[in-house]
Amino acid sequence: MSLRRILALAFKEMLQVWRDPRSLAIALLMPLMQMVMLGYGVSLDIRHVPLCVFDQENSQASRAVVERFVASGWFAITAALDSNRAVSRAMDRASCIGAVVIPADFSRQLASTGTGPLQIVFDATDTNTTNIAMGYAQGVVALVTADLDARWTAARGIRPSGVGVVDLEPEVWFNEGLESRYFIIPGVVAVILALVGAQLTSLTVAREWERGTMEQLVSTPVTPFEVMAGKLLPYFLIGVIDAAFCLLAAIYWFGVPFRGSAGTLLLTTALFIVVVLAIGYLISVRVRSQLGASQVALLVTMLPTTLLSGYTFPIDQMPAPIRFLSLLVYPRYFVTILRAVFLKGSGLVELIGPVLGLVLYAVVVLWLAARAFRKRLD
Amino acid sequence: MTDAAPAVLAEGLTKKFGTFTAVDHLDLAIAVGEVVGFIGPNGAGKSTTIRMLCALLRPSAGRAVVAGFDVVHAAEQVRAHIGYMSQKFSLYGDLTVAENLRFFAGIYHVPHALYDERRRFAISMAGLEGRENALVRTLAGGWKQRLALGCAILHRPPVLFLDEPTSGVEPQARRQFWELIHRLAAERVTILVSTHYMEEAEYCNRIALIDRGRLVALGSPSELRRHELGGTLVALACAPLGAALAALRDAPGVAEAAIFGDRVHVLLSTGGLAAADLPGFLAARGVHADVAQPIAASLEDVFVRLVAGRARAEPAP
Numbered sequence: 035m036s037l038r039r040i041l042a043l044a045f046k047e048m049l050q051v052w053r054d055p056r057s058l059a060i061a062l063l064m065p066l067m068q069m070v071m072l073g074y075g076v077s078l079d080i081r082h083v084p085l086c087v088f089d090q091e092n093s094q095a096s097r098a099v100v101e102r103f104v105a106s107g108w109f110a111i112t113a114a115l116d117s118n119r120a121v122s123r124a125m126d127r128a129s130c131i132g133a134v135v136i137p138a139d140f141s142r143q144l145a146s147t148g149t150g151p152l153q154i155v156f157d158a159t160d161t162n163t164t165n166i167a168m169g170y171a172q173g174v175v176a177l178v179t180a181d182l183d184a185r186w187t188a189a190r191g192i193r194p195s196g197v198g199v200v201d202l203e204p205e206v207w208f209n210e211g212l213e214s215r216y217f218i219i220p221g222v223v224a225v226i227l228a229l230v231g232a233q234l235t236s237l238t239v240a241r242e243w244e245r246g247t248m249e250q251l252v253s254t255p256v257t258p259f260e261v262m263a264g265k266l267l268p269y270f271l272i273g274v275i276d277a278a279f280c281l282l283a284a285i286y287w288f289g290v291p292f293r294g295s296a297g298t299l300l301l302t303t304a305l306f307i308v309v310v311l312a313i314g315y316l317i318s319v320r321v322r323s324q325l326g327a328s329q330v331a332l333l334v335t336m337l338p339t340t341l342l343s344g345y346t347f348p349i350d351q352m353p354a355p356i357r358f359l360s361l362l363v364y365p366r367y368f369v370t371i372l373r374a375v376f377l378k379g380s381g382l383v384e385l386i387g388p389v390l391g392l393v394l395y396a397v398v399v400l401w402l403a404a405r406a407f408r409k410r411l412d
Numbered sequence: 413m414t415d416a417a418p419a420v421l422a423e424g425l426t427k428k429f430g431t432f433t434a435v436d437h438l439d440l441a442i443a444v445g446e447v448v449g450f451i452g453p454n455g456a457g458k459s460t461t462i463r464m465l466c467a468l469l470r471p472s473a474g475r476a477v478v479a480g481f482d483v484v485h486a487a488e489q490v491r492a493h494i495g496y497m498s499q500k501f502s503l504y505g506d507l508t509v510a511e512n513l514r515f516f517a518g519i520y521h522v523p524h525a526l527y528d529e530r531r532r533f534a535i536s537m538a539g540l541e542g543r544e545n546a547l548v549r550t551l552a553g554g555w556k557q558r559l560a561l562g563c564a565i566l567h568r569p570p571v572l573f574l575d576e577p578t579s580g581v582e583p584q585a586r587r588q589f590w591e592l593i594h595r596l597a598a599e600r601v602t603i604l605v606s607t608h609y610m611e612e613a614e615y616c617n618r619i620a621l622i623d624r625g626r627l628v629a630l631g632s633p634s635e636l637r638r639h640e641l642g643g644t645l646v647a648l649a650c651a652p653l654g655a656a657l658a659a660l661r662d663a664p665g666v667a668e669a670a671i672f673g674d675r676v677h678v679l680l681s682t683g684g685l686a687a688a689d690l691p692g693f694l695a696a697r698g699v700h701a702d703v704a705q706p707i708a709a710s711l712e713d714v715f716v717r718l719v720a721g722r723a724r725a726e727p728a729p
């Protein structure tokens with residue numbers, strides 16, 4: 035192994051990335067855009083979920099309920115409608131993703147039974163947003179109930195059972211919702227790093243085969259390992275920059291609490307970057323065309339990361355066979371690690387399982403990639 | 413490696429792609445310091461042969477030894493002792509002249525103490541003084557090819573394989589390139605160079621003519637001219653050319669007829685038409701022809717005869 039050759043390759047590759055707008059955009063712009071898109075998509079936009087209202091009673095009590103939805107800050111009332119048909123038309127037009135439907139006898143039932151039937155309809159097209167919005171809606175309803183409970187019991191001369199009931203603030207109730215954001219953002223970081231990392235390296239070998247420079251390179255005494263090391267080194271630096279950007283954004287922009295140690299975070303992130311770069315490199319070595327390699331890389335990273343890494347769907351709620359399959363999906367280890375480091379402050383010792391999973395992954399993929407690189411054209 | 417041992421030796425070298433035989437039992441020995449021209453029509457198997465000699469393709473049969481190393485069993489040693497210019501331009505267009513040189517010096521482990529001198533040599537050889545910081549893709553063909561040669565010899569390999577290094581390069585730059593080849597040969601570098609340009613064949617010590625995977629002739633230009641023709645060559649101006657060619661090819665005693673510019677070259681074997689009979693023979697077939705002039709065979713005549721003769725003997729599948 036020759037350090038000089040590795041450095042010559044790394045330096046050359048760095049210059050090429052620097053001079054190629056496409057690579058540069060993938061390296062630096064793509065993570066930025068995705069962090070904004072995915073990050074906001076799963077968290078902040080949820081603040082003003084468009085709802086419409088079909089208030090069949092229009093009493094003080096029913097208006098108080100609507101008021102609660104608005105005051106929560108999570109919903110914006112986009113329209114007051116007067117029929118069920120109008121509601122479904124509004125949802126079809128996507129001018130709202132849900133509707134609060136209050137029956138005409140809301141107050142009467144409330145007064146007689148102590149419970150007011152309230153219907154909330156959601157459009158299930160965008161399940162992710164819907165799920166979160168439904169969680170919030172339940173929170174609002176719980177608040178309304180608490181309100182009414184308090185009034186109902188007070189009206190009967192009974193003191194509310196503990197100050198907690200009336201003192202409940204939306205933030206407390208919505209804590210669960212907030213935590214789902216804390217939960218999702220680290221997953222977003224993993225997805226972005228996997229996508230960008232594999233995209234970057236998926237081009238590197240294929241590009242040289244396409245341009246004809248690889249034929250020259252393999253006619254020299256360079257070894258497959260040197261080519262791999264030399265080509266991964268610059269992308270590793272880029273990956274670290276991207277990771278730093280995403281993690282800092284998670285902490286300071288999206289406000290995810292960081293309870294772990296920076297050392298653990300750096301080490302595990304570096305490990306994950308090696309895994310994704312190696313996967314992209316392996317694809318590039320095998321596919322030998324830029325377009326093909328980048329598409330395979332997209333498939334290999336996008337599909338499993340979003341579906342199986344547990345960034346949107348909790349793994350323990352998946353059917354057993356898929357849960358087993360997800361063991362093979364490298365991002366899940368990193369998602370687990372990130373969540374634990376961020377939210378629980380876990381250290382390397384507690385994370386030994388997923389860390390070893392990543393190490394194993396890195397070793398196997400690097401080994402496969404070094405083996406797959408042929409210094410012959412046939 | 414002694415001077416007696418050839419720098420390049422191929423014995424029964426064969427390459428099959430599936431059922432197609434691209435190179436068919438090729439035997440070739442190149443002495444140290446020799447410049448051998450590799451000539452043949454498109455798809456003849458020149459690049460495939462060169463790639464096997466560079467250890468880039470694994471021979472299907474036969475063996476090859478380059479600079480004393482077997483291309484199958486000591487592939488890495490072969491790679492350390494050769495310089496290679498592939499048919500497709502293969503420097504990094506998005507790197508500058510200096511960056512390309514530095515890259516290949518690193519890959520070839522050129523000692524730091526020698527690098528400066530070799531870089532300067534390569535730049536002056538390519539005529540690129542003052543353009544060290546130009547991106548390579550902005551250079552014209554001749555400069556690009558000379559720089560590629562400069563990169564390929566940074567580690568001073570004893571054997572060079574150049575695959576059509578002058579294709580698409582203007583004539584003057586081509587001559588400059590051949591001067592470089594001879595300068596290297598004078599320093600006992602062994603060179604196998606493929607080309608499509610017939611006039612370049614004359615610059616070689618020996619020529620290997622390859623057609624459809626087979627080596628069909630091997631020798632110095634004058635040897636080839638002397639031995640390979642086997643008849644009298646005449647040229648005659650005639651019109652229309654196509655009709656003349658068709659008539660001549662069926663004529664008795666005409667071994668070969670081919671169009672060169674506005675004239676037809678005819679190779680006459682003994683026992684058929686004589687040179688003086690040709691205008692009359694053609695006039696009878698509605699072709700106007702001048703007096704046939706005997707000419708000295710050019711290498712192109714030799715190649716045309718060899719390749720066309722083979723095509724007639726065993727038509728392409």
Ligand SMILES: Nc1ncnc2c1ncn2[C@@H]1O[C@H](COP(=O)(O)OP(=O)(O)OP(=O)(O)O)[C@@H](O)[C@H]1O
Pocket residue numbers: 429434452453454455456457458459460461499
């Ligand atoms: N990898 C391959 N797979 C299949 N066939 C191939 C392969 N490489 C070359 N060939 C075929 O082998 C034959 C010889 O090709 P080669 O490139 O060696 O010819 P060449 O003499 O260099 O031609 P040119 O003058 O066009 O460069 C051609 O018919 C070509 O199509």
Ligand SMILES: [Mg+2]
Pocket residue numbers: 458459460499575
């Ligand atoms: Mg060729």
